[in-house]
Amino acid sequence: MPAPADAPDGIRLTPLESDDDWEQSADVGGSDTPEDRRDARLVFERRRAAAQRGLVESGRARWFGAFDGDRLVANLGIVRLGDLARYQDVVTLESHRRRGIAGALVRAAGEWALEDPAVGRLVIVAEEGGPAIGLYQRAGFAEVARHVAVSRAPA
Incomplete structure (x- = not known):
């Protein structure tokens, strides 16, 4: 798939396919993890990638x-x-944030999802006040519902 015109210079957008693509995906997913917890996080990220x-x-x-x-x-x-398509696990390396890369990925993924005539809505679930909210608003998404979650630390 060629990069859309609005992809930043030097950035190529493409579906993940090869073993190396998926291994790199696990690495990106664990990129913000402190070094002392990185090995355990990579086990999790590899399972998630699989x-x-x-x-x-x-x-x-x-x-x-x-x-x-x-x-x-x-x-x-x-x-x-x-009838809907839901975005999952949007991650950008810190070194490449705020360059329009995530926005270009959101557009490419949405275009792919909407190729299916049954899909009429695109959905993103994001943390309130999180850094991604602005990205999604710029991409044309609007809040339609709130989701509340509660968790407890293990004893």
């Missing part, structure tokens, strides 16, 4: 990556769920 790859191979989802040369610097997934 599950994501399974969704892609089922035909229900696609994961897109943004590459700076051969290096994956950002990725996200989108899963088709009947």
Whole structure:
């Protein structure tokens, strides 16, 4: 897939396909983890990447990556769920944030999802007040519902 005109210079957008793509996806997912917890986080991220790859191979989802040369610097997934498609796991390396890469990925994934005539809505779930809210608003998303979660620390 060619990079959209609005992808930043030097960035190539493409679906994740190869073993190396998926391994890099795990690395990107764990990139913000402190060094003393990185090994354990990579185990988790590799398992998550394997599950994501399974969704892609089922035909229900696609994961897109943004590459700076051969290096994956950002990725996200989108899963088709009947009449809607939901974005998943939007991650950008700190070194490549605020350059329009995530926005270009959001657009590419949305275009892919909307190729299915059954899909009529694109959905993103984001943390209130989080750094991604502005990105999604600039991409044309509007809040339609709130989701509340509660958790408890293990005893």
